[in-house]
Amino acid sequence: MSSFRIIGGRKLKGEIEIQGAKNEALQVICAVLLTSEKVTINNVPNIRDVNNLMDLLELIGCKVERFGGGKFSFQADNIDLDVIYSDKYKKMATSLRGSVMLVGPLLGRFHKAGIPMPGGDKIGRRRLDTHFKGFLNLGAKFEYDEKNRLYSIDTENLTGTYMLLDEASITGTANIIMASVLAQGVTTIFNAACEPYILQLCNMLNSMGAKIQGVGSNLLTIYGVEKLGGCEHTLLPDMIEIGSFIGLAAMTQSEILMRNVHYKELGMIPEVFSRLGIKIVHANDDILVSGQEIYEIERFIDGSMMTISDAPWPGFTPDLISIALVVATQARGSVLIHQKMFESRLFFVDKLIDMGAQIILCDPHRATVIGNERKHKLRGIRMSSPDIRAGVALLIAAMSADGISVIDNIEQIDRGYQRIDERLNAIGADIERIN
Secondary structure, eight states: OOEEEEEOOOOOEEEOOOOBOHHHHHHHHHHGGGOSSOEEEESOOOOHHHHHHHHHHHHTTOEEEEEETTEEEEEOSSOOGGGGGSHHHHHHHHTOGGGGGGHHHHHHHHSEEEEEOOOOOOSSOOOOHHHHHHHHHTTOEEEEETTTTEEEEEOSOOBOOEEEOSSOOHHHHHHHHHHHTTSBSEEEEESOOOOHHHHHHHHHHHHTTOEEESTTSSEEEEEOOSOOOOEEEEOOBOHHHHHHHHHHHHHHTOEEEEOOOOGGGGTTHHHHHHHTTOOEEEETTEEEEOOOSOOBOOBOTTSOBEEEEOOSTTSOOGGGHHHHHHHHTTSBSEEEEEOOSOTTTTTTHHHHHHTTOOEEEEETTEEEEEOOTTSSOOBOOEEEOOSHHHHHHHHHHHHHSBSEEEEEOTHHHHTTSTTHHHHHHTTTOOEEEEO
């Protein structure tokens, strides 16, 4: 297990490069299984979850070529489906939440797939019903081996149909899309997730020869085709990392420049941080956040306390709720943070309270944060990262605190953020990685 040792109180200044989008990478890398031809993907982040997914692909026979600089090519022309039921595959897939998105393309192209119960962040129940109900709608059959926690799914043929998803699940939508593009007939998906990463996946599949209409909306119409070809695709910058660095700049009174952020794809992210009082300068698709001595949380028009909550796109992403919460601890004013989607995502606030933050955890989904206007700085402590986003929120808190902090279990942070210690140290941070 590795740790970060952070000396707090450093103000950062400079330009930081934004990595490729983790959540998009996990989807489009799974999609390479839909064709036997070569697929090239650019701007792939060098992070634990993505690297583990590529290892899984290589294990089942996909050729992965690494060119450097985030460029990879994939060719799935010799896949061994029997490996999916091996102990090694089960062990690797269990540690990675994104492994579930291998099911859709395997089912679509080979009519057979299997997956153990996937792992990932411990942020609450993350059911797979939407995925499997979608596959059932297309004509697949599945069995769940409760003892071994293994799903097996197969079909003679997938047939297009109309379906109304019970939730706008991003990974569920992606999985069903990938299964549907090679199904017979027309598939209509209503209440589909419409995040930019789903749009990117659909555009990539269309460039491979799929026929998907309604891209970018919550109503998708997919006309099945017999086969897909190769393509070249470039990932968007990671919107979660952009939001994280906006929060970091505010908390540490730093000046951070982020270039080519694809601003229109950020949705509500700049608006929500503006509600917390953070001034964001946007020009030429770049973002500059300058250090503010005080940032003040807005109130609603009627004078009531601001509420920040997550919602499906185009609402505020749940992956940045932890960042918004930690930023509020040093603001002027109070805010109610409402995490609707996962019941364990706010459980890291006890560590912020130990650092001196004023937070009332109302229930598993809601926390009231009373900002202290920097009158009482947070203090350095030793803590452990429970998941990717909470881990970065704790890192931001530690960088703004007085004294030295140690964060254990930083493998969680490495799952989603590429060399974050090196990149932040390059603009003035003092973070030491301890193995």
